[in-house]
Amino acid sequence: MALLEVKKLGISFGGLRAVDDFSMTIEKGELYGLIGPNGAGKTTIFNMLTGVYKPTDGSIWLDGKNITGKSTTEINKSGIARTFQNIRLFSKLSVLDNVKAGLTNRYTYSTATGIFRLPKFFRTEREMTEKAIELLKPFELDGDADLLASNLPYGKQRKLEIARALATGPKLLLLDEPAAGMNPRETAGLMNTILTVRDDFGVTVLLIEHDMSLVSGICEKLSVLNFGQLLCEGKTGDVLRNPEVIKAYLGE
Amino acid sequence: MKHRIKPATRKSFITYAIMIAAFIFVEILVSTGNASNMFQGLLVPFCVYSISAAALNLTVGILGELSLGQAGFMCIGAYSSAIFSVCTKDTITQAWIRFPIAMLIGGIFAALFGVLIGIPVLRLRGDYLAIVTLAFGEIIKNVFAALYVGYDSNGLHFSLTSQGDLNLAPDGKMLINGALGISGTPKDSTFVIGFIVLMISLVILYNFTNSRTGRAVMSVRDNRIAAESIGLNITKYKLITFGLTAFLGGVAGALFSHNLSALQASKFDYNLSILILVFVVLGGIGNIRGSVIAAIVLTYIPEALRKAGSNLTNYRMLIYSIILIIMMIFTSNAKIRGFFTASFMRLKGIVFKNKSAVKEGE
Known part of the structure; x- marks a missing residue:
């Protein structure tokens, strides 16, 4: 059974049809890319998948469960985590605390336990710290654990956002332009990280990207979006050679 | 890395140490007779305002929302605890049992109202939240100012118009006398009790901030959309914070009402809310220690100027x-x-x- 099934998804903002009749199937463990020219509706689809927008039509199924129209919080709890195109970190928290915030729903103790510093507080906090450090390691961020998130260099902020998303224990990880603003060397490093994350954490990855070297380098399958509609989908190599896709990107 | 003290822990312990040192200093001043009557009279208000300001800093600094209704929660705490003490002062004669219960009741009632008001109000943000909390604070004050409550052998009597409308039996007793408020509250508040409550409040505030819940609350403050995306329930964390702020505000109110023989609702007007917000802002938003210090300094200055001489008084x-x-x-x-x-x-x-x-x- 497919991990994510999107059926005939559509959304209108007033008279604007931002996404129309979009369908997509992602199998477990796949590295899937969603590409398209600017304004094609890629981020809108991400926002519908994570419950920020409620779709006007169609349905979204995660692991056989219908998650259409649920709240962002509920969708995260059922197994989708994401990063943002414009980085959204908890800037006044430390790097470690950013990841620990992501662990909030997986390592629990009551507010009263925290206030009265019961033994469970110390035990759980220690487990959380260990888990957080473990999550920071593949991103080479464990050395910066005590820094404020806002003091990290740009590339590391992007990585921290991925680590925080992974902390919630997702089945599906959505990356919105993970390589935006990175130089070619940083991008190459990021590609390796994404592959390691997929293999080590056993997550399925869906990413939006404009950097074709990253897309062709790691994505196994692609969907191309143009003017809110699916232009074509399939294996990466086939899609990138499709004349329709080239036309959408480069014009005639 | 393992045995190092965390900066947050160090910060809280420095605050505790400063507070204890200040307490010992004041106690020495008082016992050697070097403290003026005016200063001794300010000791309990110091604690009241410190607790209230530190609690408000939780909403303003840690949650990042502007609340102007702190006086309202203090009012609820002051009234509910005072009513409890007036009713039970003949049955529970020992103040050290009665007063903690009264403070707890004040806190719980304030927290209850905090959560009830918070459910609709916390959907708003920024200036709008400030306006609405200001309005709720005023509503609470005005309701108490218009409330007449008395009891006799037939039970409790309520009225919103006048004392005469209560129709009390001859053996009846007034509890809340409208704008005149509550009188006959036992004077249970002392500096020592106030200090102990302040220390407990600080421990609660620091421990709350440095826990899983506090981290979630700060995540909501720093980026609401990202906090939702990692599965944090925004409303829940806002309500917990708002409730805790109201609870400690209520406790401060209880301390306040047991320091006065007559308590009027008019004391809890919006000036008090603003005053406490001033303590928070000048002490540093998010800096609990700063709130306490600002509250003490800014409570002391006007009183000291009042005593300083006729020229300065004006x-x-x-x-x-x-x-x-x-x-x-x-x-x-x-x-x-x-x-x-x-x-x-x-x-x-x-x-x-x-x-x-x-x-x-x-």
Whole structure:
């Protein structure tokens, strides 16, 4: 059974049809890319998948469960985590605390336990710290654990956002332009990280990207979006050679 | 890395140490007879305002939402605890049993109202939330100012019009007498109790901030959309914070009402809310220790000016406001603050012979 099934998804903002009749199937463990020219509706689809927008039509199924129209919080709890195109970190928290915030729903103790510093507080906090450090390691961020998130260099902020998303224990990880603003060397490093994350954490990855070297380098399958509609989908190599896709990107 | 003390823990313990040192200092002053009557009369208000300001800092600094209704929660705490004490002062004669229960009741009632008001109000943000909390604070005050409650052998009587409408039996007793408020509250508040409650409040606030819940609340403050995306329930964390702020506000109110023989609702007007917000802002938003220090200093200054002599007395509010403005400039202007930090570091370097000055340069 497919991990994510999107059926005939559509959304209108007033008279604007931002996404129309979009369908997509992602199998477990796949590295899937969603590409398209600017304004094609890629981020809108991400926002519908994570419950920020409620779709006007169609349905979204995660692991056989219908998650259409649920709240962002509920969708995260059922197994989708994401990063943002414009980085959204908890800037006044430390790097470690950013990841620990992501662990909030997986390592629990009551507010009263925290206030009265019961033994469970110390035990759980220690487990959380260990888990957080473990999550920071593949991103080479464990050395910066005590820094404020806002003091990290740009590339590391992007990585921290991925680590925080992974902390919630997702089945599906959505990356919105993970390589935006990175130089070619940083991008190459990021590609390796994404592959390691997929293999080590056993997550399925869906990413939006404009950097074709990253897309062709790691994505196994692609969907191309143009003017809110699916232009074509399939294996990466086939899609990138499709004349329709080239036309959408480069014009005639 | 394992046995190192976390900066947050160190910060809280420094605050506890400062508070205990200040307490011992004041106790020595009082016992050696070096404290004026005016100063001794201010000791309980110091604790009341410190607790209330530190609690409000939780909503303003940790949650990042502006609330102007703190006086309302103090009012609820003051009234509910005072009613409890008036009703039970003949049955529970020992103050050390009665007063903690009264404070707890004050806190719980305030928290209850905090959560009830919070459910609709916390959907708003920023200025709008400030306006609505201000309105709720005023509503609470005005309702209490218009409320007449008495009891006799037939039970409780309520009225919103006048004392006569209560139709009390001859054996009846007034509990709340409208704008005249509650009288006959036992004077249970002492500086020692106030200090203990302040310390407990600080422990609660610091422990809350440095826990899983506090981290989630700060995540909501820093980025609401990202907090939702990692599965945090925004409403829940806002309500917990707002409730805790109201609870400690209520406890402060209880301390306040048991320091006065007559309690009127008019004391909890919006000036008090603003005053407490001023403590929070000047003490540093998010800085709990700063709130306490600002509350004490800014409560002391106007009273000290009142006593300073007839000339100053007339101008005391003028001087007070100038001091507020100067403090504001000093705490918000990066250049001036940088100058003081640098001179402090230099001073520290001289004192510790440059050993720690380099390390501390954060």
